[in-house]
Amino acid sequence: MQVDTLIHARWIIPVEPDFVTSAIAPGIALPLASQQWYEHHSLAIDGGRIVDLLPTEFARQKYQGTVTEHLDDHALLPGLINCHTHAAMTLLRGIADDLQLMDWLQNHIWPLEQKWMSEAFVRDGTDLAIAEMIRGGTTCFNDMYFFPEITAAQAVHYGIRASIGLIAIDFPSVWAENSEEYIEKGLALHDQLRHEPLITTAFAPHAPYTVSDEPLKKIRMFADELELPIHMHVHETLHEVEQEQAKTGQRPLQRLQELGLVNPSLLAVHMTQLSDDEIRMMAEAGAHIVHCPESNLKLASGFCPVAKCLDAGINVALGTDGAASNNDLDMFGEMRSAALLAKAVAGDARAVPAMTALRMATINGAKALGLDQVTGSLTIGKAADVIAVDLSNLETQPLYCPVSQIVYAAGRQQVTDVWVAGKRLLNRRNLTTMNIDDLKAKAGEWRQRLAA
Amino acid sequence: MQVDTLIHARWIIPVEPDFVTSAIAPGIALPLASQQWYEHHSLAIDGGRIVDLLPTEFARQKYQGTVTEHLDDHALLPGLINCHTHAAMTLLRGIADDLQLMDWLQNHIWPLEQKWMSEAFVRDGTDLAIAEMIRGGTTCFNDMYFFPEITAAQAVHYGIRASIGLIAIDFPSVWAENSEEYIEKGLALHDQLRHEPLITTAFAPHAPYTVSDEPLKKIRMFADELELPIHMHVHETLHEVEQEQAKTGQRPLQRLQELGLVNPSLLAVHMTQLSDDEIRMMAEAGAHIVHCPESNLKLASGFCPVAKCLDAGINVALGTDGAASNNDLDMFGEMRSAALLAKAVAGDARAVPAMTALRMATINGAKALGLDQVTGSLTIGKAADVIAVDLSNLETQPLYCPVSQIVYAAGRQQVTDVWVAGKRLLNRRNLTTMNIDDLKAKAGEWRQRLAA
Numbered sequence: 001m002q003v004d005t006l007i008h009a010r011w012i013i014p015v016e017p018d019f020v021t022s023a024i025a026p027g028i029a030l031p032l033a034s035q036q037w038y039e040h041h042s043l044a045i046d047g048g049r050i051v052d053l054l055p056t057e058f059a060r061q062k063y064q065g066t067v068t069e070h071l072d073d074h075a076l077l078p079g080l081i082n083c084h085t086h087a088a089m090t091l092l093r094g095i096a097d098d099l100q101l102m103d104w105l106q107n108h109i110w111p112l113e114q115k116w117m118s119e120a121f122v123r124d125g126t127d128l129a130i131a132e133m134i135r136g137g138t139t140c141f142n143d144m145y146f147f148p149e150i151t152a153a154q155a156v157h158y159g160i161r162a163s164i165g166l167i168a169i170d171f172p173s174v175w176a177e178n179s180e181e182y183i184e185k186g187l188a189l190h191d192q193l194r195h196e197p198l199i200t201t202a203f204a205p206h207a208p209y210t211v212s213d214e215p216l217k218k219i220r221m222f223a224d225e226l227e228l229p230i231h232m233h234v235h236e237t238l239h240e241v242e243q244e245q246a247k248t249g250q251r252p253l254q255r256l257q258e259l260g261l262v263n264p265s266l267l268a269v270h271m272t273q274l275s276d277d278e279i280r281m282m283a284e285a286g287a288h289i290v291h292c293p294e295s296n297l298k299l300a301s302g303f304c305p306v307a308k309c310l311d312a313g314i315n316v317a318l319g320t321d322g323a324a325s326n327n328d329l330d331m332f333g334e335m336r337s338a339a340l341l342a343k344a345v346a347g348d349a350r351a352v353p354a355m356t357a358l359r360m361a362t363i364n365g366a367k368a369l370g371l372d373q374v375t376g377s378l379t380i381g382k383a384a385d386v387i388a389v390d391l392s393n394l395e396t397q398p399l400y401c402p403v404s405q406i407v408y409a410a411g412r413q414q415v416t417d418v419w420v421a422g423k424r425l426l427n428r429r430n431l432t433t434m435n436i437d438d439l440k441a442k443a444g445e446w447r448q449r450l451a452a
Numbered sequence: 453m454q455v456d457t458l459i460h461a462r463w464i465i466p467v468e469p470d471f472v473t474s475a476i477a478p479g480i481a482l483p484l485a486s487q488q489w490y491e492h493h494s495l496a497i498d499g500g501r502i503v504d505l506l507p508t509e510f511a512r513q514k515y516q517g518t519v520t521e522h523l524d525d526h527a528l529l530p531g532l533i534n535c536h537t538h539a540a541m542t543l544l545r546g547i548a549d550d551l552q553l554m555d556w557l558q559n560h561i562w563p564l565e566q567k568w569m570s571e572a573f574v575r576d577g578t579d580l581a582i583a584e585m586i587r588g589g590t591t592c593f594n595d596m597y598f599f600p601e602i603t604a605a606q607a608v609h610y611g612i613r614a615s616i617g618l619i620a621i622d623f624p625s626v627w628a629e630n631s632e633e634y635i636e637k638g639l640a641l642h643d644q645l646r647h648e649p650l651i652t653t654a655f656a657p658h659a660p661y662t663v664s665d666e667p668l669k670k671i672r673m674f675a676d677e678l679e680l681p682i683h684m685h686v687h688e689t690l691h692e693v694e695q696e697q698a699k700t701g702q703r704p705l706q707r708l709q710e711l712g713l714v715n716p717s718l719l720a721v722h723m724t725q726l727s728d729d730e731i732r733m734m735a736e737a738g739a740h741i742v743h744c745p746e747s748n749l750k751l752a753s754g755f756c757p758v759a760k761c762l763d764a765g766i767n768v769a770l771g772t773d774g775a776a777s778n779n780d781l782d783m784f785g786e787m788r789s790a791a792l793l794a795k796a797v798a799g800d801a802r803a804v805p806a807m808t809a810l811r812m813a814t815i816n817g818a819k820a821l822g823l824d825q826v827t828g829s830l831t832i833g834k835a836a837d838v839i840a841v842d843l844s845n846l847e848t849q850p851l852y853c854p855v856s857q858i859v860y861a862a863g864r865q866q867v868t869d870v871w872v873a874g875k876r877l878l879n880r881r882n883l884t885t886m887n888i889d890d891l892k893a894k895a896g897e898w899r900q901r902l903a904a
Contacts, residue, residue, distance in 0.1 A: 093849075094856035098795075098805035132847055297792035298860075300801040327860040328847060337789075340749035343550075349752040353550035395584055395780060397545075397892055398899035404546035408750075408779040413865045440849055447850035 004422060005045040006065025008056045009388065011075040011402045013037040015362050016377035036355055036403055043076055045384040048422035053378060067424075069417070073392035075402045077358070078377050079139025079161075079385035079420065080331040081365030083290040084231075084269045084319025086145045088125030090132065091446045092324040101237060101299045109324060112450060113146075117174050122147040124442045126154045131434050132329045134160060136412035137387040139420045141329075142267070142290075142319070142369055144204040144231055146175040149189050152199050158433045159423050161385065163369050165204025165231050166190060168215050179215035183222070190226065198421065200371065202229040202267070208252035209240050216259050229265050229370055231290075232256075236270035237301045253278055262287050267368050269319065270295075271309075272302030279305070283312040288368035291360070293337040295321030306342040307351035317365040318357075332412040335361045339407055354407035384422040390414045456874060457497040458517025460508045461840065463527040463854045465489040467814050468829035488807055488855055495528055497836040500874035505830060519876075521869070525844035527854045529810070530829050531591025531613075531837035531872065532783040533817030535742040536683075536721045536771025538597045540577030542584065543898045544776040553689060553751045561776060564902060565598075569626050574599040576894045578606045583886050584781045586612060588864035589839040591872045593781075594719070594742075594771070594821055596656040596683055598627040601641050604651050610885045611875050613837065615821050617656025617683050618642060620667050631667035635674070642678065650873060652823065654681040654719070660704035661692050668711050681717050681822055683742075684708075688722035689753045705730055714739050719820050721771065722747075723761075724754030731757070735764040740820035743812070745789040747773030758794040759803035769817040770809075784864040787813045791859055806859035836874040842866045 013036060042059030044052035052063070089109075096108035122145065133141060143151050144165035155162035166186025168179055176182040190201045203219045205211040223230050235241055235253060244252045251273075256262050264286035271289050274282075282289065291304050309316050318338055320329045335357040342352035352360075366376025375385045389406055393414055396405040418426035425432055465488060494511030496504040504515070541561075548560035574597065585593060595603050596617035607614035618638025620631055628634040642653045655671045657663040675682050687693055687705060696704045703725075708714050716738035723741050726734075734741065743756050761768050770790055772781045787809040794804035804812075818828025827837045841858055845866055848857040870878035877884055 091850060093852075094860060095852045097853075097856050097860060098791075098802055100801050104801070128846070128849065135846065294792055297796040298801065300795040300799055300803070303796060323861075327856065330847075337792075339550075340746060340789075341793075343752040344749040344755060347752055349552050349556070349750065350550055351752070392892070394580070394587065394888055394891060394895075395782075397580065397895035398543060398902070400545075400547045400899065400903055401549075404549050404779065408546060408549060409775075411863050411865060413863060436846055439846060440844070443846075443849035447852065450850070451852055 001062060002064045002066065003044045003046040003051060004065070005067045005069070005384070005419070006059065006063050007043045007045070007069045007071060007076060007386070008059065009041060009043065009071045009074055009076045011037045011039055012041045012043060012053060012378060013075055013077045013358070013403060014053065014378035015078050015359060016379055037075070043378065043386065045386070045419065045422045048384055050378060050380050050382055050384050053380060071388050071417070074388040074390050074416065075406060076378065076386055076388055077406070078362040079375065079387050079418065080137050080361045081317065081369070081376060082133060082138045082141040082319055082329065082331055083267065083317040083365045083368055084292055084321055085129065085141045085143045085329065086322035087129035087141065087143050087151060088122040088145050089322035089324045090129040090329065091121065091125040091443070091450065092322070093327045095324070095450060097327070101301065104299070116450060117146055119147055119150050122150040123154060124446060126151050127434070128439055128443055129323070129329055130154060130158050130160050131431060131436065131439050134418050134425045134431060135415065135429070136330050136332065137389070137415035137418060138329065138331050139385040139387065139418060140365070140371070140375060142202065142231060146173055149192070152189070152193055152196070156196055156198060159198070159420055159425050161198045161375065161420055163200045163202050163229070164189070164193065166201055167204045167206065168219060169206040169210050170212055170215070171210070179211070183215060183218055187222065190228070200369065202231040202369070204231045207233040207236070207240070208255060209244065213259060216261060220260050223265050229267055229368070230261060231267045231269065233270055234268035235273040238273055241273045257281065267317070270301060271304050272296055274305055274309070279309055279312045279314065282309070283314045287314070289314055289316045290319045290368065291316050291338060292319045292321040293341045294334060295325045297341070299325055303341070303345045305345060306338065307346035307348065310352070310356065315364050315367050316360055317368040318360045330412050331361050332410060335407050354403045357407045358403060384419050386419045387415055388417040390416050453514060454516050454518065455496045455498040455503060456517070457519045457521070457836070457871070458494060458511065458515050459497070459521045459523060459528060459838070459840070460494045460511065461523045461526055461528045463489045463491055464493045464495060464505060464830060465527055465529045465810070465855060466505060466830035467530050467811060468831055489527070495830065495838065497838070497871070497874045500836055502830060502832050502834055502836050505832060523840050523869070526840040526842050526868065527858060528830065528838055528840055529858070530814040531827065531839050531870065532589050532813045533769065533821070533828060534585065534590045534593040534771055534781065534783055535719065535769040535817045535820055536744055536773055537581065537593045537595045537781065538774035539581035539593065539595050539603060540574040540597050541774035541776045542581040542781065543573065543577040543895070543902065545779045547776065547902060549779070553753065556751070568902060569598055571599055571602050574602040575606060576898060578603050579886070580891055580895055581775070581781055582606060582610050582612050583883060583888065583891050586870050586877045586883060587867065587881070588782050588784065589841070589867035589870060590781065590783050591837040591839065591870060592817070592823070592827060594654065594683060598625055601644070604641070604645055604648070608648055608650060611650070611872055611877050613650045613827065613872055615652045615654050615681070616641070616645065618653055619656045619658065620671060621658040621662050622664055622667070623662070631663070635667060635670055639674065642680070652821065654683040654821070656683045659685040659688070659692070660707060661696065665711060668713060672712050675717050679822070681719055681820070682713060683719045683721065685722055686720035687725040690725055693725045705733070709733065719769070722753060723756050724748055726757055726761070731760055731764045731766065734761070735766045739766070741766055741768045742771045742820065743768050743790060744771045744773040745793045746786060747777045751777055755793070755797045757797060758790065759798035759800065762804070762808065767816050767819050768812055769820040770812045782864050783813050784862060787859050806855045809859045810855060836871050838871045839867055840869040842868050
């Protein structure tokens with residue numbers, strides 16, 4: 001049978017389902033990480049979808065690839081899903097480090113944004129981010145930033161999957177005057193993007209402390225009607241929780257619950273402040289948490305109790321946050337940081353094992369975005385959002401377990417190939433839809449302006 | 453004037469002295485990171501030493517290099533110093549993850565070591581580690597493991613600088629029967645290595661809970677006589693501190709102090725349990741701390757209060773620990789983890805700024821090892837332990853501050869060139885003294901044996 005792409009790989013880590021059939025190539029029988037991958041299997045891709053996953057010896061007989069790849073040293077895994085980005089802020093990478101959150105925001109980031117925010121800033125910053133994400137194995141990102149129509153257009157143009165934030169904040173910006181206009185423009189953008197196959201939208205009210213009740217009620221209503229996620233910074237710092245408590249006697253999450261926002265559509269980002277009761281409430285409500293460990297560390301925001309949340313049954317996804325507070329869009333680094341940090345925070349080295357970190361960076365992200373029928377695992381019928389990681393590097397030798405190597409030892413530079421909906425965006429480390437010299441030249445121009 | 457090597461670089465970050473002369477190229481005047489680097493400067497190397505650091509326009513007139521390098525997109529910095537390794541354990545990378553410390557040690561690591569420990573294990577594991585370290589910009593490592601004479605021989609053979617641990621532990625091993633024999637063999641090895649220019653030695657009693665008073669007293673006496681550092685795991689976990697307190701009423705550090713070991717020769721590794729009094733005691737004694745953030749996280753050992761220690765005036769160096777508990781020997785990752793984690797632990801995003809992390813990975817390591825007259829900074833007269841980092845990658849754009857990019861955004865794969873004592877060990881990513889295919893083949897053979 002003819003298919004668009006046939007990939008023969010040393011390892012395939014589908015993430016879901018855990019066992020396709022136990023009869024087929026069970027992987028090396030190690031005590032810690034058995035049955036999580038297939039060896040010498042192949043992935044058949046046609047019409048942008050995964051149509052088969054089977055042992056290579058059978059794949060050779062059954063399929064003929066228009067393109068055939070032999071990835072003898074590689075693991076294939078689902079494309080990574082970065083569930084919290086401000087892509088355009090990549091232009092601010094490293095412009096202001098090692099500052100207290102409010103000093104950083106009020107004296108550095110916000111003035112720069114105020115001065116330079118424009119369609120061009122968002123376009124060029126998003127392009128740089130998309131290139132970095134593709135090169136690092138990210139196939140889908142969930143963004144929150146000004147000029148979301150530009151972010152969407154660039155994602156479509158370069159072929160990466162994106163969930164575009166329909167932003168809302170009480171303050172005027174160059175993009176909208178007031179919360180009515182934010183919501184109106186958001187709804188119009190949602191309509192406009194409805195038929196883009198790679199794009200979905202999510203409401204993105206900035207945070208409890210920057211969006212008042214009225215717009216939040218409207219957003220809740222529209223989110224229910226349109227079945228859209230709500231992507232929001234929640235309990236990022238102790239400071240914001242204490243301020244709200246001092247003002248109203250209520251913690252922000254409680255207010256969100258009373259407004260009806262704590263439900264399966266909520267992606268609560270950061271969540272460094274969580275009581276056991278709040279964890280229970282989030283779990284019962286089916287709300288999602290987006291954990292951003294490196295941003296939380298860098299801004300000294302606090303520690304999200306990830307192991308407790310997972311144990312309670314909350315779906316926890318991963319995000320890098322913007323490059324201004326990370327300073328990269330590296331989901332390999334974020335998986336590793338999440339796995340390491342969770343152990344120390346829980347006081348238990350068994351917390352967030354490697355496979356759990358990989359799930360957080362893939363299927364959990366897809367679930368949070370309502371995209372788990374589309375992406376997040378190498379499951380037959382899903383879109384072919386696939387990445388290949390070369391594990392033959394010296395730094396990933398000896399190899400006892402490919403999942404351990406991917407999470408604890410590999411770097412994102414070991415990603416060699418990336419497909420989104422079957423289209424190859426990275427080919428042996430080369431971007432196929434973007435010109436890297438142009439991107440660097442643009443970054444250089446912005447550097448001149450912003451550092452001036 | 454003829455010199456062996458002349459390197460023209462886009463940036464040079466000497467680490468020390470902070471300002472060679474303020475008149476020369478002060479760097480971009482950014483608020484956060486001014487005066488930490490030179491632009492368009494050159495490094496002249498002769499007879500294994502740094503003989504000059506000057507603006508490139510003058511260097512071209514003054515020097516003729518037998519080898520001349522133009523590193524137009526690169527930062528030159530001192531080679532990184534990994535102050536805590538068990539190099540040979542690289543063969544155990546990823547063989548047992550996500551386990552509690554004692555389960556990990558007693559049921560996985562120790563039985564494997566017991567079964568396989570040999571000269572061949574140490575030789576092959578150390579080779580793999582040295583290759584990984586060189587490729588990642590590490591020019592000096594401080595090791596603690598069995599068969600230290602093999603580790604020393606491999607370091608000499610491949611040209612990397614090393615501080616070799618003269619190990620001691622109360623238990624018999626394939627290397628020595630009892631603490632007398634450990635110390636005797638250590639002293640003999642120290643004598644034997646005395647004239648190796650790249651090698652120094654340090655006593656390496658394993659930990660307070662595994663070495664009794666008598667051998668520690670002897671070690672203290674010999675360390676005083678020979679002016680050697682003492683490299684020891686101290687207060688790695690709460691558990692070990694509580695056990696000692698329950699047994700003797702004393703915390704381990706107090707016992708070490710009473711034995712006279714808390715002094716400027718002590719490198720106390722881990723130190724996740726530290727009271728304010730103990731911090732003061734360490735500072736007053738001039739003892740050093742080796743912080744291993746990723747190992748401490750992965751084994752859920754606890755958090756070293758790094759910012760407090762630095763504020764108290766303690767010299768804090770960095771180490772990766774062995775690859776079995778990290779799972780890499782990546783000092784770029786370790787700098788980044790140290791900077792990020794310190795902020796969250798201190799609750800202050802200003803803690804451990806990028807330049808401090810770079811100092812911890814260079815000059816602080818040299819000070820801890822008593823090598824600060826030899827290495828740890830690009831200072832005229834010191835050995836030419838130099839690395840070049842290519843900052844032109846998309847992932848380090850735009851570039852406002854090279855120090856920020858090195859610590860927060862760059863990966864170790866951006867290290868292109870490495871010199872130790874003027875000898876080039878990495879040339880445009882190629883190892884000059886090691887065969888990478890042989891190393892991978894050896895790692896594959898050990899994998900077969902160890903996983904069997």
